[in-house]
Amino acid sequence: MVFARGAANAAATGGTTRPRHVAIIMDGNGRWATERSWPRLVGHRRGAERVKQIVRACPDLGVDWLTVYAFSTENWKRSAEEVLGLMKIFRRYIEREAEGMSAEGVRMRFIGGRERLDRKLQDLMASIEARTAGNTRLNLTVAINYGGRDELVRASTRLAQKIAEGQIVKPTEADLADCMDTAGHPDPDLVIRTSGETRTSNFLPWQAAYAEYEFTPTLWPDFTPAHLATILDRYGLRERRFGGA
Ligand code: IPE
Ligand code: IPE
Numbered sequence: 001m002v003f004a005r006g007a008a009n010a011a012a013t014g015g016t017t018r019p020r021h022v023a024i025i026m027d028g029n030g031r032w033a034t035e036r037s038w039p040r041l042v043g044h045r046r047g048a049e050r051v052k053q054i055v056r057a058c059p060d061l062g063v064d065w066l067t068v069y070a071f072s073t074e075n076w077k078r079s080a081e082e083v084l085g086l087m088k089i090f091r092r093y094i095e096r097e098a099e100g101m102s103a104e105g106v107r108m109r110f111i112g113g114r115e116r117l118d119r120k121l122q123d124l125m126a127s128i129e130a131r132t133a134g135n136t137r138l139n140l141t142v143a144i145n146y147g148g149r150d151e152l153v154r155a156s157t158r159l160a161q162k163i164a165e166g167q168i169v170k171p172t173e174a175d176l177a178d179c180m181d182t183a184g185h186p187d188p189d190l191v192i193r194t195s196g197e198t199r200t201s202n203f204l205p206w207q208a209a210y211a212e213y214e215f216t217p218t219l220w221p222d223f224t225p226a227h228l229a230t231i232l233d234r235y236g237l238r239e240r241r242f243g244g245a
């Protein structure tokens, strides 16, 4: 658990510094449902409703970029019923939210390997990315079949290809960043994990190298825009030094 530090910085900024890019590990859907003796998928459905609310709240909270971890490369280990149920929730979310996101100025993108996802979902992902490409109010990135190590392997393969083709001679950090799924996205300033777990579970290891972290015991289906606002206020009290003195 990381608590606010850097009162001097807070005084300098009036405690109003906002993270431009917030990334969320949305954890605790299963426990939320199990606590109520409901199937885990009920928790996932409720979790998807929360995503909608949080997405809507972000622009007014000064957040320009929101990245959410929806399904990890490790989550395939779950039962077929849960995995298929989650895939259905993702399809429905995209289908039902397409209109609203366009109207609200949300640009939706996905990170993670797509080839393992079913064709219908891949098509929906590509179509909403194209449809919302001109939107600028909020950049929403959804990580599906995402794993940081998997992304690094895919990115290194691309980088090796560019080197072999002579496009790059001596690779830099920027060259590798350009090969990641997040090419062109700013790094997250703040990573939030719900449900009380204090680990990163293979989420954005490259991009979050200098992010601030917040861990909250709240289960994702209970996480409201008010919880987010409180965490953002605390972020404003932090002093980010990036290795400087
Ligand atoms: C997060 O909730 C959603 C996904 C990982 C898809 P969990 O399903 O991990 O919920 P818990 O951790 O079992 O409570
Ligand atoms: C991380 O949650 C992945 C997502 C939120 C999509 P998990 O519940 O899968 O993580 P672990 O297994 O507890 O680390």
Ligand code: MG
Pocket (backbone or CB within 6 Å): 027, 028, 029
């Ligand atoms: Mg979990």
